[in-house]
Amino acid sequence: MQTILVANPKGGSGKTTLATNVAGWLAGKRQRVALTDIDPQQSSAQWLARRPRLFPAIGTVGRDGESELRRLDPLWQVVDSAAGIHGDDLKQALKGADVLLVPVSASAFDIAATQRFLAIVAETKAVKKGRLAIGLVAMRVDARTHSAAELDVFLGGCAFPRVAQLRDAQIYVHCARDGASVFDLPRSRAEHDWEQWRPLTRWLARQAPRVERPA
Numbered sequence: 001m002q003t004i005l006v007a008n009p010k011g012g013s014g015k016t017t018l019a020t021n022v023a024g025w026l027a028g029k030r031q032r033v034a035l036t037d038i039d040p041q042q043s044s045a046q047w048l049a050r051r052p053r054l055f056p057a058i059g060t061v062g063r064d065g066e067s068e069l070r071r072l073d074p075l076w077q078v079v080d081s082a083a084g085i086h087g088d089d090l091k092q093a094l095k096g097a098d099v100l101l102v103p104v105s106a107s108a109f110d111i112a113a114t115q116r117f118l119a120i121v122a123e124t125k126a127v128k129k130g131r132l133a134i135g136l137v138a139m140r141v142d143a144r145t146h147s148a149a150e151l152d153v154f155l156g157g158c159a160f161p162r163v164a165q166l167r168d169a170q171i172y173v174h175c176a177r178d179g180a181s182v183f184d185l186p187r188s189r190a191e192h193d194w195e196q197w198r199p200l201t202r203w204l205a206r207q208a209p210r211v212e213r214p215a
């Protein structure tokens with residue numbers, strides 16, 4: 001099983017949006033996937049509860065995580081984490097992860113918080129030993145703004161790759177409401193967004209050579 005942790009201690013940086021859409025993409029590729037919500041806010045769990053039955057299935061891992069995981073036996077686990085994650089909780093979450101996706105929104109506060117977070121993450125054993133692949137995802141980007149340009153400069157100077165840039169669009173807000181991912185929507189509505197996701201999904205597939213490739 002490949003575990004994708006989505007984390008950034010900055011509140012509202014886009015963790016749940018990223019986690020739910022990654023899970024939706026994997027499910028759409030007929031991969032067995034579980035979505036684990038370790039945020040007491042339970043936004044991902046609530047999204048999953050709203051997910052229409054006709055959409056590709058995503059498993060859920062509740063409080064009894066270990067035995068639930070054994071029962072579901074997923075190829076992938078996507079973990080949505082809480083704002084403010086730090087200390088032992090962070091260490092524990094990183095220890096169990098193969099991939100870390102870090103959403104970063106375009107603002108000075110988000111950039112500063114992400115910089116501090118990445119400095120902490122870079123010092124962990126898993127990263128030092130090269131066991132954890134880290135990808136940064138620019139979230140809610142409006143390419144016409146100064147803050148988008150500032151985010152660009154920040155990401156360009158980071159030690160970890162930017163694996164996607166997602167636009168600021170209501171489609172994400174609607175998906176959050178409807179228990180959907182952009183991959184559940186018809187091509188006519190979501191094609192532009194699928195294109196923005198392509199570098200991320202390709203990068204993720206490369207991180208999991210032992211798992212059946214979600215082409």
Ligand SMILES: Nc1ncnc2c1ncn2[C@@H]1O[C@H](COP(=O)(O)OP(=O)(O)OP(=O)(O)O)[C@@H](O)[C@H]1O
Nearest residue numbers: 011012013014015016017083140167168169172173
């Ligand atoms: N690309 C986007 N375009 C428009 N709105 C977005 C986009 N990504 C996220 N949002 C919206 O931004 C808000 C914050 O996103 P989200 O809930 O995913 O962040 P979070 O990091 O999980 O927050 P928290 O720290 O509270 O868990 C939500 O209302 C979400 O719908």
Ligand SMILES: [Mg+2]
Nearest residue numbers: 015016039043
């Ligand atoms: Mg969240």
